[in-house]
Amino acid sequence: MARHLITSALPYINGIKHLGNMVGSMLPADVYARYLRQRGHEVLYICATDEHGTPAELAAKEAGLPVDVFCAQAHDAQRAVYDGFALSFDYFGRSSSPQNRDITQRFARRLFENGFIEERAIRQVYSLADERFLPDRYIVGTCPHCGYDKARGDQCENCTRVLDPTDLIEPRSAISGSSALEIRETKHLFLLQSKLAGEVEAWIDANGSQWPTLASSIARKWLTEGLQDRAITRDLEWGVPVPADTWPELAAEGKVFYVWFDAPIEYIGSTKEWADAAPDGEERDWRSWWYDADSGADAVRYTEFMAKDNVPFHTVMFPATQLGTREPWKKVDYVKAFNWLNYYGGKFSTSQRRGIFTDAALDLLPADYWRYFLMANAPESDDTSFTWELFASSVNKDLADTLGNFVNRVLSFSRKRFGDEVPGGAAAGAVEVKLGEQIAGLLAEYEGHLETLQFRKAAQALRALWSAGNSYLEEKAPWLEIKTDPEGAALTLRTAMNLIHLYAVISEPFIPASAAAMRAAFDLPGDNASWVTAEEARTLSAVPAGTPFTLPPVLFAKITEDDLASYVARFGGDPDADPTA
Numbered sequence: 263m264a265r266h267l268i269t270s271a272l273p274y275i276n277g278i279k280h281l282g283n284m285v286g287s288m289l290p291a292d293v294y295a296r297y298l299r300q301r302g303h304e305v306l307y308i309c310a311t312d313e314h315g316t317p318a319e320l321a322a323k324e325a326g327l328p329v330d331v332f333c334a335q336a337h338d339a340q341r342a343v344y345d346g347f348a349l350s351f352d353y354f355g356r357s358s359s360p361q362n363r364d365i366t367q368r369f370a371r372r373l374f375e376n377g378f379i380e381e382r383a384i385r386q387v388y389s390l391a392d393e394r395f396l397p398d399r400y401i402v403g404t405c406p407h408c409g410y411d412k413a414r415g416d417q418c419e420n421c422t423r424v425l426d427p428t429d430l431i432e433p434r435s436a437i438s439g440s441s442a443l444e445i446r447e448t449k450h451l452f453l454l455q456s457k458l459a460g461e462v463e464a465w466i467d468a469n470g471s472q473w474p475t476l477a478s479s480i481a482r483k484w485l486t487e488g489l490q491d492r493a494i495t496r497d498l499e500w501g502v503p504v505p506a507d508t509w510p511e512l513a514a515e516g517k518v519f520y521v522w523f524d525a526p527i528e529y530i531g532s533t534k535e536w537a538d539a540a541p542d543g544e545e546r547d548w549r550s551w552w553y554d555a556d557s558g559a560d561a562v563r564y565t566e567f568m569a570k571d572n573v574p575f576h577t578v579m580f581p582a583t584q585l586g587t588r589e590p591w592k593k594v595d596y597v598k599a600f601n602w603l604n605y606y607g608g609k610f611s612t613s614q615r616r617g618i619f620t621d622a623a624l625d626l627l628p629a630d631y632w633r634y635f636l637m638a639n640a641p642e643s644d645d646t647s648f649t650w651e652l653f654a655s656s657v658n659k660d661l662a663d664t665l666g667n668f669v670n671r672v673l674s675f676s677r678k679r680f681g682d683e684v685p686g687g688a689a690a691g692a693v694e695v696k697l698g699e700q701i702a703g704l705l706a707e708y709e710g711h712l713e714t715l716q717f718r719k720a721a722q723a724l725r726a727l728w729s730a731g732n733s734y735l736e737e738k739a740p741w742l743e744i745k746t747d748p749e750g751a752a753l754t755l756r757t758a759m760n761l762i763h764l765y766a767v768i769s770e771p772f773i774p775a776s777a778a779a780m781r782a783a784f785d786l787p788g789d790n791a792s793w794v795t796a797e798e799a800r801t802l803s804a805v806p807a808g809t810p811f812t813l814p815p816v817l818f819a820k821i822t823e824d825d826l827a828s829y830v831a832r833f834g835g836d837p838d839a840d841p842t843a
Contacts, residue, residue: 362531687752
């Protein structure tokens with residue numbers, strides 16, 4: 263089996279993330295990681311909090327905490343939410359870790375030795391009102407390319423163009439709002455991306471042809487516009503320090519590396535954190551995942567998950583950084599990029615607290631409701647919009663009616679008529695043979711969509727598998743069948759119970775808690791099936807007659823009109839919206 267390295271874009275440290283962040287990186291990565299593990303692959307799923315940069319300093323100041331204390335607390339708070347969503351990270355690290363500091367400094371030294379970093383005197387924006395140099399993100403103004411009036415000094419989030427603060431029209435401080443800015447000279451390190459442009463383009467030509475159009479088009483847009491040399495240091499107190507053994511003057515001035523230089527390196531740093539955290543007696547080799555092709559990194563398939571605004575940094579800047587070290591670092595094989603999940607047509611926003619945030623979501627309903635809905639409506643081909651009406655419709659129709667009701671009907675009726683064990687009954691007939699072929703075919707579709715990371719299509723195939731059970735139950739009608747053919751009714755219920763077990767196994771990537779509850783309904787000693795083969799799908803015999811079973815708790819409660827009204831009142835929305843819009 264293959265070795266799969268999976269990373270999702272690092273969530274920034276300044277606050278709990280919204281559902282758009284969840285569906286754009288961490289959740290699909292988790293679904294894929296769970297699926298691959300079930301198929302027997304060796305998987306390492308790595309993520310971390312992104313903790314450097316001015317926003318972290320300002321958030322800590324607002325909270326009245328030292329920045330390191332703030333980041334430690336915020337990391338724990340975010341991790342608790344991700345645990346609540348059942349994200350199966352192998353390790354969830356921190357970009358402020360000693361491991362990331364050491365590896366980032368190593369990258370910088372190697373790039374410098376190879377002629378890809380140089381020190382330059384530049385003129386930088388200084389805020390008289392704030393009495394400080396302003397990092398790019400804290401200068402805002404109008405984008406000269408698209409006219410967006412809230413563009414940041416590093417990138418316009420509207421058109422995704424990379425900017426310098428001096429490009430902005432009518433710039434102002436994002437801290438104070440003051441336009442009393444002046445240009446002063448200071449020194450910084452620059453990554454000479456222009457010298458690496460040809461290598462990056464050749465690498466994308468060789469590796470990017472199979473990426474989704476969204477990822478490849480953004481990467482090539484950057485290349486077409488030309489790679490510019492980029493400052494990779496900032497005047498901040500919090501960050502990976504410039505190493506004094508290589509740049510003593512800049513180190514003495516307190517320069518730190520730009521967050522977009524060290525954050526992608528944290529994928530490697532977090533892997534080393536994972537290795538260093540191994541329990542006594544367990545050996546973990548982080549290098550075999552990332553470094554030295556002779557030790558196996560060439561056998562690793564690396565998949566990254568991210569929203570579209572992160573694509574340029576992961577497909578151009580980070581690969582350029584890796585290439586420039588002249589060391590055999592593992593580079594991404596497949597970039598799964600997502601569009602935006604909007605909230606009633608407007609953007610989710612952490613800074614403006616617009617939309618549903620992950621902690622609030624878990625306070626309302628269990629994680630599986632959100633996991634299924636988000637993946638069934640993942641913004642893969644275009645932007646999608648969250649509405650409470652669509653959410654309620656999806657939960658009620660797919661989860662409560664199609665899956666939950668099937669499980670409850672089958673187990674309740676069988677217990678009432680045949681007791682607490684799976685009934686025996688007649689041998690499988692033509693209807694069951696037909697059902698088995700249908701299930702095997704739908705399972706193959708489901709697997710194919712997960713293999714190719716088509717999550718909406720995978721959710722559709724999973725829903726079709728659940729629907730097949732309902733159609734079978736309606737066709738056989740055991741509540742009528744039992745009156746004239748008890749053995750036939752027993753067969754129907756036994757077959758349906760095997761469908762429940764199959765659903766438990768294959769639904770686990772999407773709804774792990776509900777899958778575990780369905781599986782636990784059957785007292786099957788030694789039940790360690792990780793997946794279902796095509797033949798097992800055809801025969802539907804994993805749960806034999808005589809197996810004790812219990813009724814699980816209600817898997818999914820319907821969202822009522824009163825519930826919907828309360829959600830809209832609390833979070834905003836349009837109660838008259840078309841649920842299919």
